[in-house]
Amino acid sequence: MMSGLRMYGLLFRASIRSRMQYRFNFWFSSVMTAIISIVEFLMLAVILLKFGHINGWSLAEAGWLYSVLSLSRAIYRTVASDVHNIESYLVSGDLDGLLLRPIPVLTALMSRNVSIRFGEVFQGIAILTVSMSALMREGQIGWLSIPLTIFVIIAGALLLFSIGLLTASAGFWLTRITELQNITEDAARTAVQYPVSIYPRWLQGILVGIIPVGFANYMPGLFVLRGDTGWWMLPLTAGIAGALFALALFVWRFGISRYQSTGS
Amino acid sequence: MLFYVLAHRTYARNLQYRGAHMIHNIASAFFGFIYTSIWTAIAADQPLGEYGSAGIVSYVAFNQCSLWVAAFLTNGLGIEQSVRTGGIALELMRPVHLFYQLMCKEWGQIAYQFVYKFIPIYALYAIVLPMYIPSSLMIWLSTAAALLLAGYISICVNYIIGAVALWTTESRWLYWVNHAFSMLLSGFLIPLEWLPEPLAFIARWSFYPFLHYIPTRIYLGISSPLSLLGSLAWAVLLTALCLGLTSLMRRKVEVQGG
Numbered sequence: 325m326m327s328g329l330r331m332y333g334l335l336f337r338a339s340i341r342s343r344m345q346y347r348f349n350f351w352f353s354s355v356m357t358a359i360i361s362i363v364e365f366l367m368l369a370v371i372l373l374k375f376g377h378i379n380g381w382s383l384a385e386a387g388w389l390y391s392v393l394s395l396s397r398a399i400y401r402t403v404a405s406d407v408h409n410i411e412s413y414l415v416s417g418d419l420d421g422l423l424l425r426p427i428p429v430l431t432a433l434m435s436r437n438v439s440i441r442f443g444e445v446f447q448g449i450a451i452l453t454v455s456m457s458a459l460m461r462e463g464q465i466g467w468l469s470i471p472l473t474i475f476v477i478i479a480g481a482l483l484l485f486s487i488g489l490l491t492a493s494a495g496f497w498l499t500r501i502t503e504l505q506n507i508t509e510d511a512a513r514t515a516v517q518y519p520v521s522i523y524p525r526w527l528q529g530i531l532v533g534i535i536p537v538g539f540a541n542y543m544p545g546l547f548v549l550r551g552d553t554g555w556w557m558l559p560l561t562a563g564i565a566g567a568l569f570a571l572a573l574f575v576w577r578f579g580i581s582r583y584q585s586t587g588s
Numbered sequence: 589m590l591f592y593v594l595a596h597r598t599y600a601r602n603l604q605y606r607g608a609h610m611i612h613n614i615a616s617a618f619f620g621f622i623y624t625s626i627w628t629a630i631a632a633d634q635p636l637g638e639y640g641s642a643g644i645v646s647y648v649a650f651n652q653c654s655l656w657v658a659a660f661l662t663n664g665l666g667i668e669q670s671v672r673t674g675g676i677a678l679e680l681m682r683p684v685h686l687f688y689q690l691m692c693k694e695w696g697q698i699a700y701q702f703v704y705k706f707i708p709i710y711a712l713y714a715i716v717l718p719m720y721i722p723s724s725l726m727i728w729l730s731t732a733a734a735l736l737l738a739g740y741i742s743i744c745v746n747y748i749i750g751a752v753a754l755w756t757t758e759s760r761w762l763y764w765v766n767h768a769f770s771m772l773l774s775g776f777l778i779p780l781e782w783l784p785e786p787l788a789f790i791a792r793w794s795f796y797p798f799l800h801y802i803p804t805r806i807y808l809g810i811s812s813p814l815s816l817l818g819s820l821a822w823a824v825l826l827t828a829l830c831l832g833l834t835s836l837m838r839r840k841v842e843v844q845g846g
Contacts, residue, residue, distance in 0.1 A: 371777075503615065518625075
């Protein structure tokens with residue numbers, strides 16, 4: 325386990341070093357992603373500034389939901405970068421090369437083409453700070469919410485990683501998974517950028533029960549922001565993330581044992 | 589004739605992947621559903637001006653369909669790719685103007701996306717959402733014209749984005765920045781009159797509203813077909829810009845090697 329982590333750290337740093345050879349490109353694209361994600365949030369902000377609240381959720385609360393999710397996602401995509409891009413390895417047969425390496429395939433994938441998502445991190449921290457300080461000024465949340473929020477972000481990162489890994493594992497059977505990722509990762513995550521209560525019941529059920537992204541921000545948010553539900557919501561969130569991660573690892577191992585190269 | 593051949597080829601190439609595209613439509617329709625849910629939640633508490641709660645759902649749903657005609661085109665019309673491979677030198681040498689070639693290809697893409705993306709998603713929305721369906725032929729025709737012009741404007745914009753690659757070798761980021769601004773300023777999710785002032789001002793003086801806001805308002809019967817004059821003016825202006833840019837490009841081609 326320890327040597328695995330050390331190996332991951334080594335490869336991770338090597339990957340960053342190679343990316344930093346194109347320094348201008350790196351910073352420029354970071355600035356661009358920050359602009360893009362801020363503009364995305366601006367859409368929701370404009371609506372909420374105009375109409376006050378959405379289903380009882382204020383702009384500050386919606387900002388918290390939005391930024392917690394983007395920070396979780398930034399951590400997930402930084403730590404596990406190429407897990408999301410497994411399709412190109414499967415289609416081109418490049419995964420065969422990784423299988424020959426003396427390290428686990430997952431470790432190898434996670435440490436390839438690492439990009440630190442400064443843009444999203446900056447955007448997330450900025451919106452989170454503004455939202456939380458507004459909520460604190462109104463006395464809706466206290467200082468305790470800061471460690472709780474960090475906890476939610478980390479649990480959310482694990483949850484998003486697990487969903488991503490499960491989807492990636494499906495690639496061992498399906499090979500092409502872009503469309504599936506579009507549903508389980510992109511669409512589901514976009515949906516929970518907004519308060520889940522705005523959706524019809526069946527969709528709420530999916531977002532909490534089937535693809536449980538709702539636990540990355542909305543469900544723990546009910547407790548952290550409003551004191552609804554109860555303190556048990558936080559261990560439940562961590563439990564769901566942990567359980568899903570265990571399941572994803574199991575499916576991944578099973579899938580890799582069934583892997584058939586495309587042979588090209 | 590050349591137009592048909594080039595357009596048809598892109599269309600036919602896309603046809604190979606229509607199964608995957610159909611699955612992708614589920615995700616795309618779902619995104620639209622998220623946006624309509626936002627407005628349904630807002631409309632629960634307050635009237636929404638001239639749109640009303642039913643109108644705003646149709647507004648957003650129609651915008652989601654028209655993304656496939658007016659927004660999701662080939663990234664920079666593929667110019668960035670050919671700058672990297674060096675193919676751009678060949679393409680500029682052909683006896684057909686680069687802008688015309690790429691435009692023809694892109695119309696094939698748009699035609700395909702209209703048939704296999706726009707129509708299925710529209711049909712789905714017509715069944716599951718309280719979607720407004722116009723009854724006058726005039727409105728259908730002017731909506732079609734508005735969408736054609738929107739597609740054309742988008743082709744021009746993507747051509748300009750692609751052309752930037754000749755100076756920077758990379759223009760992908762510009763595509764996404766354009767996309768993000770388009771979502772905000774084209775009235776895709778928020779009708780322009782509800783944008784706060786600096787944004788509304790920028791939007792009014794840009795081509796963005798002609799991609800979504802104007803076509804959809806024509807579809808809903810709120811705007812008169814006369815607003816198409818604006819689309820037309822932008823189309824002419826952007827065409828001139830594209831042609832001017834091409835003559836600059838001819839002098840700027842650098843072979844990247846490889």
